[in-house]
Amino acid sequence: MIEMKGVNKSYRVRRREAGLGNAVKSLFSREYTEIPALRDMTFVIPSGQIVGYIGPNGAGKSTTIKILSGILRPDSGECRVCGLVPWEDRKRHVARLGVVFGQRSQLWWDVPVSDSMELLRDIYRVPQAKYRENLDRLTELLDLGDLLKTPARMLSLGQRMRCEIAAALLHSPEVLFLDEPTIGLDAVSKLKVREFILEQNRLCGTTVILTTHDMQDVDALCSRVLLIGKGRLLLDGSTAEIRAMAGENLSTEESVADLYRRFGI
Amino acid sequence: MKKYLSFFKMRLMAGLQYRTAALAGLSTQFIWGGMEVLIYRVLWNAHPERFPMGIEALSSYIWLQQAFLTLFAMWNWERDIIESVKTGAVAYELTRPADLYGMWMARSMALRLSRWLLRAAPVIVLGCLIPAPYGLRLRVSPAVFALFLLSSALMLTVVCAYSLFVYALTFHLTDPNGVMVLSTAAADLLGGGIVPLPFLPAGLRRIAELSPFGAMQNVPLRIFGGDIAGVEIAEAMGLQVLWSAVLISVGYALMRAGIRRVSLAGG
Numbered sequence: 001m002i003e004m005k006g007v008n009k010s011y012r013v014r015r016r017e018a019g020l021g022n023a024v025k026s027l028f029s030r031e032y033t034e035i036p037a038l039r040d041m042t043f044v045i046p047s048g049q050i051v052g053y054i055g056p057n058g059a060g061k062s063t064t065i066k067i068l069s070g071i072l073r074p075d076s077g078e079c080r081v082c083g084l085v086p087w088e089d090r091k092r093h094v095a096r097l098g099v100v101f102g103q104r105s106q107l108w109w110d111v112p113v114s115d116s117m118e119l120l121r122d123i124y125r126v127p128q129a130k131y132r133e134n135l136d137r138l139t140e141l142l143d144l145g146d147l148l149k150t151p152a153r154m155l156s157l158g159q160r161m162r163c164e165i166a167a168a169l170l171h172s173p174e175v176l177f178l179d180e181p182t183i184g185l186d187a188v189s190k191l192k193v194r195e196f197i198l199e200q201n202r203l204c205g206t207t208v209i210l211t212t213h214d215m216q217d218v219d220a221l222c223s224r225v226l227l228i229g230k231g232r233l234l235l236d237g238s239t240a241e242i243r244a245m246a247g248e249n250l251s252t253e254e255s256v257a258d259l260y261r262r263f264g265i
Numbered sequence: 266m267k268k269y270l271s272f273f274k275m276r277l278m279a280g281l282q283y284r285t286a287a288l289a290g291l292s293t294q295f296i297w298g299g300m301e302v303l304i305y306r307v308l309w310n311a312h313p314e315r316f317p318m319g320i321e322a323l324s325s326y327i328w329l330q331q332a333f334l335t336l337f338a339m340w341n342w343e344r345d346i347i348e349s350v351k352t353g354a355v356a357y358e359l360t361r362p363a364d365l366y367g368m369w370m371a372r373s374m375a376l377r378l379s380r381w382l383l384r385a386a387p388v389i390v391l392g393c394l395i396p397a398p399y400g401l402r403l404r405v406s407p408a409v410f411a412l413f414l415l416s417s418a419l420m421l422t423v424v425c426a427y428s429l430f431v432y433a434l435t436f437h438l439t440d441p442n443g444v445m446v447l448s449t450a451a452a453d454l455l456g457g458g459i460v461p462l463p464f465l466p467a468g469l470r471r472i473a474e475l476s477p478f479g480a481m482q483n484v485p486l487r488i489f490g491g492d493i494a495g496v497e498i499a500e501a502m503g504l505q506v507l508w509s510a511v512l513i514s515v516g517y518a519l520m521r522a523g524i525r526r527v528s529l530a531g532g
Contacts, residue, residue, distance in 0.1 A: 071359045073525065095362040104354045109345075111279050122271035123361050 002045040002068065002175065002207065007077030009038040009063055009231075037063040038074065039231040045224075047082075047174070050201050050208040052222035052239075054215075054256065056265055060231040061211045065177050068209070070094055082174055095124060098173035098206075100164050102180035107152035113163050114148040117170060124171035131170065138166040141196055158189030165193065169200065176200070178210045182217055194220045215253035227256070229265030268363050272371040280379025287383035290335070294388055298331040302399050317463035321398040322490035326461055328392030328401035329486050333417070335380035337424050337482040339452035342445060343369075343376050343432070350435040359524065366517050369432060373425040405489060412498060416485040419505035423480045426512035427452075433516045436523025451476075457483040463492065474501070480508040 013035050016026045038060045045051050055061055066072040067079060070086035070093050079086060084093045100106075107116045121131045139145065142162040152160060161181065168176065178197070182190045198221060200206050210221060218225060219239055227235035227242070235242065239252050246255035302324055309320045318326070335341055346369055349355040358365055392401030405413070431448060435441040453459050456478035462470050473479045484501045487493045493501060 066356065069356075069360050071356055071524075091362040094360050097360065099357070099360045101354075101357060104352075104357060106357045108275060108279060110282060111275070115275060115278060119271050119275045123268045123363055125268070 001047050001080075001082060002209070003043075003078070003080045004064075004068075005042050005078040007038055007041040007064075007067065007074045007079055008036070009060075009067065009072065009074045010034045010036040036231050038067075041077070041228075041231070041233055043226060043233060043236060045207060045209070047207050048201070048205045050197070050210065050221050050223060052218040052225040053209055053211045053228070054213070054218060054225060055228040055234075056260055059228045059265065061228065062179065063231075064228075065099075065179055065209070065211060069097065069099060069177065095171070096174045098168035098171070098176045100161075100168045100176075100178050100181050102161070102178070102183040105152065105160065105164065106167055107160065107163060109153045110151055112149050112151055113144075113155075113167075116152065117148070117167060120167055120170050126171050130172070134170050134172060135166075138169060141199060142166050143192065158185050158192075161185060161189065161193065162196075165196065169206075172204065173206065175207045176209070178208060178212075180212050180214075181210070182212065182214055190214075190216075197221055215251070215256055219252050227259065229260065229263050234263050234265070235259065269367050269371040272363075272368050273375040276372045276375030277379045277382075280376055281383065284383075287380070290380075291384050291387055294331040294334060294384065295391060298327055298388070298392070301327045302395075306399065318461060318490070318492050319398075321402055322487075322492045323461065324395075324399045325392075325402050325490040326486045326492070328388065328395075329489055330458075330482060332385045332388035332392065332401075333381065333482065333486075335384060336377050336417070337420055337456075338458075339424070339427070339449045339456075339481075341377055341380065342428060343373055346372070346432050347435055347441060350432065351440075365524065366429065366520055369429055370425055373428050374421060377421065377425070402490075405491070409488060409491070412502075413485050413489045416488055416498075416502050416505060419502060419509060420481050420485055422509045423477060423505055423512065426509055426516060427477060427481075430512050430516035430519065433519035433523055436520065452478045452481065455479060456481045457486065461487070461492075475504065477508045477512060480505040 011034070012032045014026075014030055015033050016022045016031065041060070041064065053061055053064065063072065067074050068081055068086055070090040073087040081093060082096060086093045106120075107113055108119070117135060120126075121128075126134070139148065142165065144162060144166060147155060147159050147163055152163070155163065165178075165181065181197075182193055185193065194217065197208060197210075201208055208221075210217065212218065223238060225235070225237060225239055225242055226233060235245075237245075242259065243250060243252060243255045246258040250258065305320070305323055305327070309316055309323075313320070316323070349358070355365075358368060361368070389401065389403075393403055394400065427448070431441060431444055434444055438444065455473040455476050457473070462473050462479065462483050465473060474483070480501070484505055487501075488498055
C-alpha cells in the first residue's frame with residue numbers, strides 16, 4: 001500500500017534575465033525563486049494495482065517518484081510505502097522496491113549483464129536459490145538468453161531495457177516504479193515490455209507505478225490513472241472515465257491532451 | 266560488508282579489461298622513470314654533496330613511484346561517478362539498500378587497485394634489473410617492508426578519501442573540473458610527484474609534509490627508500506591516519522548535505 005497525504009515540495013531555482021550585464025550582476029546578488037513542485041499531493045494506492053501516473057513535462061512526476069523512493073524529503077506532508085516512511089527508513093524501504101528509470105542505466109557499461117546482476121544480488125542480499133529462480137523466470141519471460149553474457153554497451157536499446165527491468169526485479173520487490181520504461185523502444189520491444197509488466201503483476205502481485213507519456217502504455221496496463229499538473233492531483237480514475245470526461249469518441253491520447261488544455265497545464 | 270566487497274570485485278573486474286591501456290601506460294612509465302633517473306644522475310654527478318637524498322634512495326623512490334603510480338595518482342578519478350552526479354543518474358544508486366559513501370569508496374579503491382595490478386610487476390622487475398645505484402633496491406628489512414605495506418594501505422585510504430571529498434563537492438558545484446585540476450596540480454607538487462619532498466625549500470617542504478597530499482605517495486616511497494626512519498615514520502603515518510579520518514568525515518558530511526540537493530539535476 002502506498003499513501004501520500006498532503007505532501008508539499010518546492011525547489012529553489014536561480015533565475016536571471018539574459019545578457020552579459022545580468023550575468024555580471026548575478027555574480028554579486030542572486031535571485032532565487034521558489035518553484036512549487038508538489039502541492040498538497042494526496043492519494044492511496046492499494047497493493048497489487050497498476051497505476052498510470054501521467055502529466056505534462058514538469059508536472060511533478062519525477063519528484064513524486066523520488067519522494068516515494070526515499071531520495072527526496074518533502075517539505076511537509078506524510079508518506080508511507082508498505083508501512084515505512086521512505087526517507088526515514090531508507091535502506092529497509094528500498095530493499096522492497098524496484099526502480100527503472102527509462103532514461104538512465106543501472107547496468108555496468110563494460111561488463112557482461114550477468115556481472116551486474118550478480119552485483120545486485122549481493123547488494124540486495126538475495127539468497128542464491130531465490131536469485132537463480134528469479135533470474136531463470138525473468139530470462140524466459142523477457143527473452144534474455146544470450147544477452148546476459150553480453151556487455152551492456154553492445155546491447156540495443158530494446159535489449160537493454162529488458163535487462164534493466166530484469167535487474168529491477170531480481171530481489172522480488174513488492175513495489176515497482178517504472179519511469180518511462182518504453183521510451184524510445186520499437187513496437188515489438190514495447191509490446192514485450194507491456195506483456196511482461198502485466199504478467200509480473202498477475203503472478204507476483206507487484207504494485208506498479210508507471211510514469212509515461214505514451215498513452216498506449218496506459219491503455220494496455222493501467223486500471224487506474226492519476227493525472228497531475230503543476231504539482232497538483234487533477235484527476236483520479238480509470239482510462240474509461242478519462243475518455244468519458246473528454247466526451248465524443250476520442251482516444252485516450254486525445255482525451256488526455258484535451259484535459260491538459262482544459263486544466264490549463 | 267559483502268555488498269561493498271561485491272562492488273569492489275565488480276570494479277576490479279571491469280578495470281582488468283583494459284589491456285591496451287595498461288600496455289600503453291606501462292611503456293610510458295618505463296620511459297618516464299628512466300628519464301627521471303637520467304636527469305637526477307646528471308645533477309648528482311655535478312653536486313653530490315648538495316643532494317638532500319642519497320642517489321640510491323632516490324632511484325628506488327622513482328622506480329617505486331612509477332610502479333605504484335596508478336594507486337596514488339590524483340588524476341585517476343572515477344569519471345563515471347562524476348558523470349552520474351552531473352546527469353542525475355546517481356538517483357539509481359540512491360535507490361540501493363547500501364550506503365553511497367561506502368559504495369563509492371569500494372569503487373574508488375578497486376579502480377586504483379585494478380590498474381595497479383596490471384602494471385606494478387613489470388616496472389618492479391625492470392627497476393630491479395637496472396644496476397645500482399640507479400635501479401630499485403629491494404633489500405629492505407622485514408620491519409621496514411611491513412611499515413611500507415601499512416603506509417601504502419593508508420596512502421590508498423587518504424587518496425580515495427580525498428577523491429570522495431571531490432565527488433561529494435560535485436553535488437554542490439555546477440562543474441567540478443576546476444577543483445579536479447587544482448587537486449591534481451597540488452597533489453603533484455605537495456605530494457612529491459614532481460620532485461621528492463626533500464628537494465623542496467624547507468618552509469614549503471614542511472607545509473607539504475603536513476598537508477593531506479604529503480600523506481600520500483610521499484610516505485611509503487620514502488619509508489621504502491630508507492629516507493625516513495624511526496620517529497619520522499611515526500609522525501608521517503600518524504598524519505596519514507589523521508588525514509584519512511578528517512577527509513572521510515568531511516566527505517561524508519558533504520555527501521549527506523549533497524544528496525538532499527540531487528533533486529534538481531535532470532528532473
